[in-house]
Amino acid sequence: MNIPLCIPMISQKEIEAVRSVLESGWFTHGPKTQEFEESFADYIGVKRAVSLNSCTSGLQLALEALGIRGEVLVPSFTFVASANAIVKAGAHPVFVDIDYDTCLISAQDAIKKITSKTEAIMVVHYAGQSCDMSSILAIADKYNLKLIEDSAETIGGTYCQKKTGSFGLGCFSFFPTKNMTTGEGGMVTLNDDSLADKIRAYAGHGIEKSTYCREKETQPWHRAACFAGYNYRMSDLAAAIGIEQLKKLDSMNESRRSNSQYLNSQLALEEIDLPCEKKNCRHVYQMYTLKLKTVNRDDFVLGLRARGVMASAHFVPPVHLQPFYSEKYNCKKGDLPVTEQVSERIATLPMYPQLTEKELDYIVSSVKEVLSQLKKEGKCQ
Numbered sequence: 554m555n556i557p558l559c560i561p562m563i564s565q566k567e568i569e570a571v572r573s574v575l576e577s578g579w580f581t582h583g584p585k586t587q588e589f590e591e592s593f594a595d596y597i598g599v600k601r602a603v604s605l606n607s608c609t610s611g612l613q614l615a616l617e618a619l620g621i622r623g624e625v626l627v628p629s630f631t632f633v634a635s636a637n638a639i640v641k642a643g644a645h646p647v648f649v650d651i652d653y654d655t656c657l658i659s660a661q662d663a664i665k666k667i668t669s670k671t672e673a674i675m676v677v678h679y680a681g682q683s684c685d686m687s688s689i690l691a692i693a694d695k696y697n698l699k700l701i702e703d704s705a706e707t708i709g710g711t712y713c714q715k716k717t718g719s720f721g722l723g724c725f726s727f728f729p730t731k732n733m734t735t736g737e738g739g740m741v742t743l744n745d746d747s748l749a750d751k752i753r754a755y756a757g758h759g760i761e762k763s764t765y766c767r768e769k770e771t772q773p774w775h776r777a778a779c780f781a782g783y784n785y786r787m788s789d790l791a792a793a794i795g796i797e798q799l800k801k802l803d804s805m806n807e808s809r810r811s812n813s814q815y816l817n818s819q820l821a822l823e824e825i826d827l828p829c830e831k832k833n834c835r836h837v838y839q840m841y842t843l844k845l846k847t848v849n850r851d852d853f854v855l856g857l858r859a860r861g862v863m864a865s866a867h868f869v870p871p872v873h874l875q876p877f878y879s880e881k882y883n884c885k886k887g888d889l890p891v892t893e894q895v896s897e898r899i900a901t902l903p904m905y906p907q908l909t910e911k912e913l914d915y916i917v918s919s920v921k922e923v924l925s926q927l928k929k930e931g932k933c934q
């Protein structure tokens with residue numbers, strides 16, 4: 554049996570939606586991006602949503618629009634894009650440790666890392682679960698920090714019934730491995746109109762009115778750039794896919810949840826720490842990650858792959874130990890003990906809504922086989 558790490562869930566509806574954009578003749582930012590933004594803002598429960606070509610662009614533009622050039626707290630246990638966006642915005646990442654059970658930013662460590670130069674905190678809602686937002690909001694409030702939520706991996710997850718991405722400036726990814734996809738794509742969600750307009754302008758060459766909006770004016774060829782911007786826009790082709798994906802997001806997330814609950818019920822083994830869902834959270838399992846307590850992680854992942862279960866590991870190494878960051882910011886092993894321990898133990902199993910019971914059972918039996926094989930061979934940590 555061959556089970557990939559993930560498969561996007563695409564139906565005839567997405568195909569028809571793309572076909573109708575192709576037939577319309579309007580491919581770039583236009584009516585479909587506008588429609589997608591409005592439905593996404595409604596879904597998250599915020600006033601505005603700005604569609605972009607990626608989440609990384611969203612993180613960078615959120616920081617740039619806020620004018621942040623000082624220190625930004627960020628977990629090192631994340632995809633490198635979170636930190637890259639901080640650097641590209643001209644600010645300085647300061648790496649924060651995580652809590653072992655959730656793999657989410659440690660509020661206690663965040664407080665220890667605050668200096669007079671700290672301007673913002675970028676939390677990462679890892680693998681489908683929200684950070685502890687009441688602690689984070691209290692820190693942001695007390696120390697007057699801007700809050701950016703890297704919610705690339707959590708679309709539809711909640712904290713105390715509120716969706717991630719609605720607490721600060723939310724940044725989402727529609728990369729094919731995420732809870733929903735547009736191929737490549739991203740979205741920023743927020744309640745501040747002028748900041749939303751600024752992010753939109755930055756994403757469209759610094760021009761406040763898009764080509765589509767200008768087309769409705771008497772002299773659409775007049776362009777006024779207010780900033781030196783970028784081209785980070787989403788296309789209408791991508792937005793058409795996003796509109797269809799969003800309609801079924803809740804049901805796709807429900808399937809991820811029941812698949813994960815099934816794996817939890819079958820994999821309660823002494824060699825493994827299972828993913829946990831915190832009391833106030835609704836986890837949407839963009840990834841199903843577990844921690845290996847006894848056997849070597851790389852051997853475990855290789856053993857699963859040899860059986861056709863395309864497991865992986867997120868994230869190895871942590872960002873502070875990647876060459877650019879360790880050299881430029883003088884980070885070294887031992888700086889973030891929990892992050893480093895988790896990064897050595899973490900493994901990602903295949904997770905997507907379409908997994909069948911037969912496939913789930915095959916994942917479970919493969920995990921058990923690989924664990925007993927590695928124990929026999931003495932391949933321990």
Ligand SMILES: Cc1ncc(COP(=O)(O)O)c(C=O)c1O
Pocket residue numbers: 606607608609610631632634635677703705706725726727728738739
């Ligand atoms: C936590 C996190 N942040 C940012 C990104 C970047 O998203 P994008 O590929 O849409 O730029 C990812 C994607 O893998 C991610 O997992």
